[in-house]
Amino acid sequence: MPLRLSLLDHVLASFNLLPSPLFDTPLVPGIAQALVTACELNLFDTLDHGALTLDSLAERLDCHPEGLKLLLQVLISAGYIWERKGRYRNSRIARRWLLTSSPFSVAPYILHSPDIVAIWKNLPAAIRTHQPSLRMPYEEDASDPEVQRQLSRHYAGLAALASVVGREIIYKIRLPKGASSLVDIGGSHAAYSAMLCHKYPHLQATVLDIQPGIEAGMRTVERQKLAKQIHFVCTDLLHDAFEQQFPATFDAALYFHIAHLLQPEQNRALLTKVIATLKPGGQIFFVDQIPHQTRYSGLANIMVQLMANTMEIVGGTCYSFPEVKDWLLSCGMEQVREHRLLTPGATLISARKKTT
Ligand SMILES: C[S@@+](CC[C@H](N)C(=O)[O-])C[C@H]1O[C@@H](n2cnc3c(N)ncnc32)[C@H](O)[C@@H]1O
Numbered sequence: 001m002p003l004r005l006s007l008l009d010h011v012l013a014s015f016n017l018l019p020s021p022l023f024d025t026p027l028v029p030g031i032a033q034a035l036v037t038a039c040e041l042n043l044f045d046t047l048d049h050g051a052l053t054l055d056s057l058a059e060r061l062d063c064h065p066e067g068l069k070l071l072l073q074v075l076i077s078a079g080y081i082w083e084r085k086g087r088y089r090n091s092r093i094a095r096r097w098l099l100t101s102s103p104f105s106v107a108p109y110i111l112h113s114p115d116i117v118a119i120w121k122n123l124p125a126a127i128r129t130h131q132p133s134l135r136m137p138y139e140e141d142a143s144d145p146e147v148q149r150q151l152s153r154h155y156a157g158l159a160a161l162a163s164v165v166g167r168e169i170i171y172k173i174r175l176p177k178g179a180s181s182l183v184d185i186g187g188s189h190a191a192y193s194a195m196l197c198h199k200y201p202h203l204q205a206t207v208l209d210i211q212p213g214i215e216a217g218m219r220t221v222e223r224q225k226l227a228k229q230i231h232f233v234c235t236d237l238l239h240d241a242f243e244q245q246f247p248a249t250f251d252a253a254l255y256f257h258i259a260h261l262l263q264p265e266q267n268r269a270l271l272t273k274v275i276a277t278l279k280p281g282g283q284i285f286f287v288d289q290i291p292h293q294t295r296y297s298g299l300a301n302i303m304v305q306l307m308a309n310t311m312e313i314v315g316g317t318c319y320s321f322p323e324v325k326d327w328l329l330s331c332g333m334e335q336v337r338e339h340r341l342l343t344p345g346a347t348l349i350s351a352r353k354k355t356t
Contacts, residue, residue: 052087
């Protein structure tokens, strides 16, 4: 965690004797930049095979030792690096969450985070006008090399996030008995479909997305050798009648992190099409940042609130459980249930398609 307060800091802060707003900025953004810089330099992976002295680490990272020392000091204070007798090594946090070799690595999301921070520069305009001032990244011209790089960071970041939050979600998902087919709406990187295919080896998953998303998904499929189980269909979810290609075809649908991108009427229209692709009794699994479901976690609260602010800038929003439930019931679903997750910031909702 970036801000590690000593007991004295805590006591002074609790008596309101410290200028706490100065910790939120510029301290936290400064620590964030140090972390992004370390990931861009590949610092944590370089320390994966053991502790190194400043000079040998600087040589491997092609940095000046005196410059690198300053960065290391911040990373030590923030809890990412340990130093002993002049040798530097990864902390437990860095080993679990930042190494390419770790199945829990969120490093790709850290590398993507400056793109999110750049969106926040438009927050004042969005708050004043309650109008989007930027387009969604998916609406940008995907033939532009800079947009391609940005989308590639975005999908890699989302896939990394899936490796963290996905385990708990996939553990909680119980597909209908004998289920053999799944549609993953806007599934792009295919990480959730891949986890479900590992859990249900007879499952066939179809990922619907735009071409740049599919390219990210194909990399996952190739890495995890799932070409026989995961297939891709390039479609515009909002404008194409994909449900005509798949009438009552699937046992289950994933609708993960899609709702917050869309207006309520768009969600209702898209869900209607998705549900038309489900067999009677088929299930939909919905994951998103849901406000008011997170009273148990301060972290979850702030994550959902920041997501709502981000979406305000690009024309989306975060929806409450009653709103989602209302869409699902009006689209012919029943048994709408909310499943609490320990991982902060996401909520799983499941529902079943009526059989009559
Ligand atoms: C926020 S991401 C969610 C990705 C994935 N479901 C997850 O939970 O990590 C939204 C996804 O919707 C896809 N998408 C956005 N607009 C789309 C459209 N009009 N047609 C098809 N896919 C779209 C994006 O490419 C992206 O993969």
